[in-house]
Amino acid sequence: MILKRYRVREYDGADMLRHRLSPRSASWLLAFLLFTAVIPCLAQDMADKPLGAAAQNRPSYLQNAGIDQRLGSQLPLDAQFVDSSGKPVTLGDFFHQRPIVLAQVYFKCGMLCPQVLHGMAQALRQTGFHPGDEYDIVVASIDPDDTPADAAETKAHIVAMLGASGAADHIHFLTGKQPAITALASATGFHYVRVPGPDGKMDQYAHSSVIMIATPDGRMSKYFSGIEYQPRDLRFALIEASNRRIGTLSDLVLLYCCNYSPSQGRYTVAILRILGIAGFCSVLALVSVLYLLSRKPAHVAA
Template sequence: MLRPRRVIPFFAVLLAALTSLAAANPCLAQYSADKPLGAAAQNKPSYLQNAGIDQRLGTQLPLNAQFIDSTGKAVTLGDYFHQRPVVLAEVYFKCGMLCPQVLHGMAQALRQTGFHPGDEYDILVTSIDPDDTPADAAEAKAHIATMLGTPGAADHVHFLTGRQPAIDALASATGFHFVRVPGPDGKMDQFAHSSVIMIATPDGRLSKYFSGIEYQPRDLRLALIEASNRRIGSLSDIVLLYCCSYSPSQGRYTVAVLRILGIAGMGSILAMGAVFYLLSRKPRPVAA
């Protein structure tokens, strides 16, 4: 009699292989840490324990922190906070895996919001690697500006590099924890970090966090409207924003059921009042 094949060892081997792969690649391992995948999350390397994100909504960014822009010019963070909300991302420009996906997802979602850089928002991307150069920043900026598909977008897309004190000051304010880890060749040239973009108000306060590498255009649009104190967007956006609420734990907007029920209740009362008014009106006498 044929004996059934043993499949459990195969899956055990497969799981062990995936765990080893995550340990070897810090970006992949960090993505798994953000969204645990069963036993793989249990075996997270010790050096990843300090990498993650703490949402610090309402925190003032260090606007005096000094950076270098993609042209080599010395700037401060405050140079990019004026009248519009800012979409903020912390990455490193030599990253070959997670960071490009974060920036790609950000550009794709922003392009679908119906808003345009320079009109309703600005983009600010800072490097967490002090070894990144303005040339690295310029190359990354050109790619993202092209993806946005808006004429003049490059004037409102800013990629910055900086020294460790400025990098640490911004990361501390945003709760963006990262660690430097050895690559396959043993060199300390990679970083473990979270995949996240943030929305800041025009005066430099953190307003919203969105995790992952894909972002919902509707959520980004509502976040930008809210960060602008409703100075942008249409009437329908304001109504939608009233009917939705931001969930920090989920990093997205969800339907506010109680608000919708309240609107429905008010509508019913107004309708009933209109009916009673019409019924109580005395009929006009018919002219002979």
């Protein structure tokens, strides 16, 4: 019997492709790979660009209607305003021993400002804190044409929403002239621009939706953007602004395990701190076990 020996050749991946694919097949494969690589990039690029009328660039006058977080900035406590009763006041009249929840809106606004104030009141109700006990509220108008009557009307709605007895004495709605408005907006980094309303009159303002927390001595502490705010974040911010003079022991423990993120405007879990606490507890438990094991048993009396 004649046995034929066949030489077995080991192919690597490149050899297999080279021997099994014809030039035409290789061309189609290359085209397919390029197609699958390029199309997702084009799709992403198209998704990043608005379609239709939305593709237009944002109007130039809106470019300056934003917020710059000026944490630690000193507020102009000598700026002169008028409260909702028509009484002349200074901003510093409201900064004493409690943190301040601060908002800048205008009282004739029929769109964004009421939503900001509504979200602020709803969140503060759920913090478990009360105006006059743990914090005060200051809402200052950015419109020099707003009047104390406008401030009083808006204040009444917010006081009713908070539903706290005696809260009105610690909720302050202010109007003022342009120099005081500009000084406060500059210190908080709150930018706004006058824009035309539906009737074409320049009596509206474009601005950010944000509420702020200030320390009792008048320094900027925290910013929260949007129209809905997390009660837990507001509670933590008030505790921090008070230099931890308010809040419970559990608040302080939870606050230690969280970090405030200025870019996100909220508190996030501090993983390293939690791991540090867990490691400390583990070492403490190990030391306790070793101590118990090293103790000599007590002799039993006869």
